[in-house]
Amino acid sequence: MPGMAAILRLAALALLLAFLLTPQSFAPLFAPLTQYGAPPIYDQGNLLTLALAHLGTVCCAAAASTLVAVGLGILVTRPSGAQFLPLSRTLVNIGQTFPPVAVLAVTVPLVGFGEKPTLIALFAYGLLPIFENTIVGLQTCPAAVLEAASGMGMSARQRLLSVELPLALPLILEGIRLSLVINVGTATIGSTVAAKGLGEVIIAGLLSNNNAFILQGGLVTGLMAILLYDALAGLERRICRTAHLD
């Protein structure tokens, strides 16, 4: 029932905003989770600032993943780039299978602590869904449509930009959405190398044995992922409807 889903979505958004803007009003809820008079609400930084920094890191990484994965997907579906498909697929798969924590361990000595190693880890982790969806989208364009486009006299570039990419767009957007949502959760590990983000809250909880902090970090991250997924799915539907790609 769409009405019900919309209400739930709005309620989740309201809950998230209320918590980020006035965390102290939720103190009584979290108090039972603390021991020995520890603070029930994270007090070592502003939760809203952390959430925005978290989202910022994820979006930057997703933008870079999108550029590289879509570019690579286009390259390997051209006749001239087809020979790079196995190699590209291997590289992208390594990006997905190499644990982000290990990427941090490898990159910190190279680029130092902070945002940079996190961005690199998220970038590598987010490539696969976008890359694979781009390839499927481009490879499943109807053969007759492509033949007609070439037969009308479109150059390879015109055909790509005005026929192939628009037809692949729904799948590419879906890949970007998956990648973003996966990385909203994954980005929490960035806090182990001093990137600003919601991981800080969870780590602070783990260090001080404060379950309230752990729950807060986890809940905010989870709510953000769900809301982002929904919002992007809605955006996709709207784009596809205006472009008549359904």
Place this chain on the structure above:
Amino acid sequence: MISLENLTKQYGATAVVDGVSMVIERNSITVIVGTSGSGKSTLLRMINRLVEPTRGRVLIDGADTTGEPAHLLRRRIGYVIQGYGLFPHRTVAENIATVPRLLGWDEARIRIRVAGLLSVFQLDPGAYAHAFPHQLSGGQQQRVGVARALAAEPAVLLMDEPFGALDPIIRAKAQDDLLDIQRRFGTTILLVTHDMDEAFRLGDRVAVMSHGRLLQYDRPAVLLTRPADPFVSRMTGISDRAMRLLSLTTAGEAALPGASDGPAVAASASLREVLSELMWCGAESAAVMDADGTRRGRLTIAAILARGRPG
């Protein structure tokens, strides 16, 4: 005029098209027929260079097209394929405007041309210009495909099984429409099909291909009466070749002077249709009438039967 000179396409050691030379007259419909795998589509696709020839060349109005960039060549050659390949994310009007846009026509000229083509193809601009391909019937999609191919007024139109996906009634209508369009625009049409009836119905000249070779290229009547190869007879069909021959001549062409008290038939009807009508009515002769109702002459059963014999 299109001249194909020794056109050959090889994949490895296999020649899919093997040394085909032919001259396609301006303002005519030429039909290439053959079984699947005969190389007929490859031959067609070498003319707009969707397939690069291994050897040989294509001349359009005497000019060699080999040096011309393929995508520029294709913009002046219309192309219609089975399944039409309409762009699903673009409206009917945008689909038709594809080549004019590529050629950089101004918007006003494109609008006029699109509206003109929609009415030529019996698609009400108000209802269909902004429709999307998936909202159209098969017959309408086919018409949009042809309209799109003709949008930039190409002198040459290539068609690869353009009616293959239509049911028989709509196909007959589409074939009649194509004959009209050809007369109206004077386009030189080269059409590929595996359907001999379609070839005989549309073709001023018919080329029969088998295993990459051009077996015979001539007027349909010559294919029937003087087949160059047993395969050509098999393609044209032996059992009903007399009836096929009759279907190639109109009553107007065969009419003899004199009056008849038999049924009236239109001058545009084929002899096959006239014979059928005479059998049905039990009459010995028919009166041939022009479209304006004047008497053209008469046709007897004996005269019709004589036309069904070779030589």
